Amino acid sequence: MMQPLGILDGKIINLDDLILPMEDRGHQFGDGVYEYTKVYDGHCFGLQPHLERLYRSLRELRIPAVYTIEELAGFHELLIKETGIQNGGIYLQITRGVAPRVHSFPDKAVPKLTMSLRPAGSGNASLWENGAAIILIPDIRWLRCDIKSLNLLGNVLGKQEAKEAGCFEAVMIRNGIITEGTSSNFFVVKDGVLWTHPVSPLILKGVTRTFVIDTLAPALGLPVVEKEFSPAFLQSAEEAFLSGTSTEIMPIVTIDGKPLSGGAVGPVTRKVQTAYKQLIAQACGE
Ligand SMILES: Cc1ncc(COP(=O)(O)O)c(C=O)c1O
Numbered sequence: 001m002m003q004p005l006g007i008l009d010g011k012i013i014n015l016d017d018l019i020l021p022m023e024d025r026g027h028q029f030g031d032g033v034y035e036y037t038k039v040y041d042g043h044c045f046g047l048q049p050h051l052e053r054l055y056r057s058l059r060e061l062r063i064p065a066v067y068t069i070e071e072l073a074g075f076h077e078l079l080i081k082e083t084g085i086q087n088g089g090i091y092l093q094i095t096r097g098v099a100p101r102v103h104s105f106p107d108k109a110v111p112k113l114t115m116s117l118r119p120a121g122s123g124n125a126s127l128w129e130n131g132a133a134i135i136l137i138p139d140i141r142w143l144r145c146d147i148k149s150l151n152l153l154g155n156v157l158g159k160q161e162a163k164e165a166g167c168f169e170a171v172m173i174r175n176g177i178i179t180e181g182t183s184s185n186f187f188v189v190k191d192g193v194l195w196t197h198p199v200s201p202l203i204l205k206g207v208t209r210t211f212v213i214d215t216l217a218p219a220l221g222l223p224v225v226e227k228e229f230s231p232a233f234l235q236s237a238e239e240a241f242l243s244g245t246s247t248e249i250m251p252i253v254t255i256d257g258k259p260l261s262g263g264a265v266g267p268v269t270r271k272v273q274t275a276y277k278q279l280i281a282q283a284c285g286e
Pocket of ligand 1: 207
């Protein structure tokens with residue numbers, strides 16, 4: 001038990017068994033989509049919105065959905081049951097399928113589903129508590145960042161740059177506007193108001209971002225503005241934080257080596273973070 005396991009087209013497999021045909025379009029073109037959902041105390045958190053976003057990504061890329069939402073939810077439960085992992089993360093990927101390598105869509109390919117569940121890393125505890133550092137970098141990604149596609153090279157290069165700078169995340173700037181992190185959405189607190197980039201093709205509409213805007217901020221009486229803002233606006237802000245499924249609510253206390261909010265986690269960020277933990281506890285309860 002507690003051994004990470006995978007699913008290939010609905011059947012449980014060992015992760016090192018997994019041999020996908022070489023001509024899977026995921027390998028050759030990044031022609032596919034994915035989701036990542038966290039498991040707390042044996043329950044998937046926010047599974048429904050994650051699966052709804054997956055279907056949207058599939059529709060945008062015209063990949064036929066060959067499983068129902070109920071079937072995919074069932075595979076999540078099956079992985080939790082078979083692995084015995086109570087706290088971890090489920091990665092799900094659907095590619096357009098296997099076909100001789102031609103750019104245009106193949107006539108007959110059947111989409112391929114793979115999933116895996118691994119235990120949660122111990123990773124971020126001290127950063128969640130004390131805050132993290134980010135760098136600002138140019139956003140070099142394509143213009144459909146709203147699709148959760150397998151094409152992540154801009155994100156991969158950005159995250160590596162952050163790592164080499166000793167930072168938790170790189171936050172990206174396109175045309176003088178802050179978009180999002182390489183695997184997270186970005187919020188600032190300015191005059192007690194939460195600001196974040198509006199939903200558009202230039203960002204991923206994060207499930208955690210939506211929880212912050214629709215559930216946590218109203219409960220805490222925090223106004224939210226979904227509007228573009230610049231790095232100069234960020235410099236003038238009181239606080240900043242990242243949101244994401246694995247990032248959760250990550251306070252930012254250093255930007256490009258300079259302290260923000262006095263280098264300590266701000267009170268608004270802490271409230272949002274605490275409320276997020278409570279939401280998870282309610283949903284996934286012990
Ligand atoms: C580019 C990008 N933005 C935002 C997010 C946050 O989305 P979510 O809250 O749904 O995990 C992610 C998550 O992986 C991401 O890759």
